[in-house]
């Protein structure tokens with residue numbers, strides 16, 4: 001990589017991950033330059049990003065724009081050797097603004113992919129996707145991997161448009177791409193962004209989370225460019241990977257908050273929260289069975305869940321003061337005030353948002369059954385589940401993970417390249433349909449094949465998108481509206497995970513429900 005001038009185009013520059021990617025790329029030799037688009041509607045550029053832009057102004061060309069405009073993407077891609085697409089509107093912003101989420105998360109990616117294809121040169125495309133594509137995971141399927149079914153949680157515009165974006169990229173025929181499904185990110189803006197929104201209550205206590213830090217995510221992208229330039233990434237491209245911090249970053253939703261509170265305030269989360277404040281389902285998060293694959297290629301893990309929180313503790317000395325304030329006061333003034341936020345479960349319950357109460361709790365009765373007593377609430381990390389006692393450390397041990405994996409419906413002991421028509425048709429049958437390309441010859445996993453779903457829709461998709469992407473029919477398996485119950489009713493591929501957190505009598509539910517979110521329904525039309 002010595003003398004050749006290299007340009008990396010970057011989006012999402014003002015975000016937690018994008019800012020770190022920018023900074024990390026600047027740690028490469030000076031022949032690596034960055035061209036970045038700074039979202040024009042972003043009023044406040046974080047100090048960390050400003051400092052980086054200033055310090056490395058000779059190597060960074062930054063311009064204001066919007067990836068939802070094709071011309072801006074053309075400008076970004078011009079002269080670029082790599083594009084790292086970190087731009088996304090994420091929760092809580094995406095929960096309040098479906099239109100901008102659509103533009104940013106889907107149209108932005110579509111424009112970037114289209115301009116790469118139109119530019120006539122080879123530009124390597126690094127797509128940043130999300131763990132939210134796997135939807136909600138509950139026991140016994142807390143471990144996940146590439147190829148698992150793609151499910152957008154009900155009402156989650158973020159994953160809805162990220163889903164369409166990744167599929168578009170996968171099916172685009174770009175010559176050199178990689179999709180990295182980013183996990184939950186521990187980042188420096190966590191308090192500023194989340195402490196003022198009902199999103200605070202969207203972490204399910206028993207969900208599985210494999211965190212990664214913003215800094216490690218930046219290092220990951222830097223290493224990707226560096227290693228590729230050095231010719232060290234044999235067999236890496238044109239695949240999907242899960243980003244995760246690995247063993248030291250795997251916890252549950254409860255453990256996350258509990259550790260955060262204990263480190264920063266000295267007391268358990270139980271002192272500040274009640275069990276029925278948070279949603280028990282329709283969230284997202286999973287422990288990655290396969291996140292070491294990316295680590296083996298890129299060697300990016302330098303931080304852990306615990307090291308992140310001890311650093312936060314050092315960084316925000318005012319938490320020492322919070323330690324002497326009675327938890328009941330903090331609970332009242334910092335958290336309970338958020339019950340009025342429209343993104344808060346308490347708001348949905350009070351204002352009869354029946355669709356959301358059903359989607360996130362299973363209904364008002366199910367909500368009432370949770371109650372406010374931690375003694376009666378089964379926390380997985382304390383060895384309790386709704387079905388009785390469990391051995392939490394055994395479930396969490398990656399050596400045991402294989403037995404909890406989801407079925408992908410074909411013989412995975414065969415290499416992808418040697419799968420034949422009968423294998424594809426078997427996978428299709430597990431998804432309730434069939435493969436129509438009966439003259440498929442082995443090895444063409446990126447070439448479009450024809451498929452039919454159980455509702456009779458026919459569609460073209462590469463075997464890679466279906467088998468490794470975890471996608472199926474674009475007409476009936478991609479919301480809107482969200483109707484995963486109807487899919488789970490007939491399709492084993494979805495049923496195996498859907499019924500972990502839903503009952504048989506929910507299969508006809510469709511979201512948004514007609515009695516709430518009138519505004520959003522109007523926008524969808």
Ligand SMILES: [Zn+2]
Pocket residue numbers: 453454455456457473474475476477
């Ligand atoms: Zn269909």
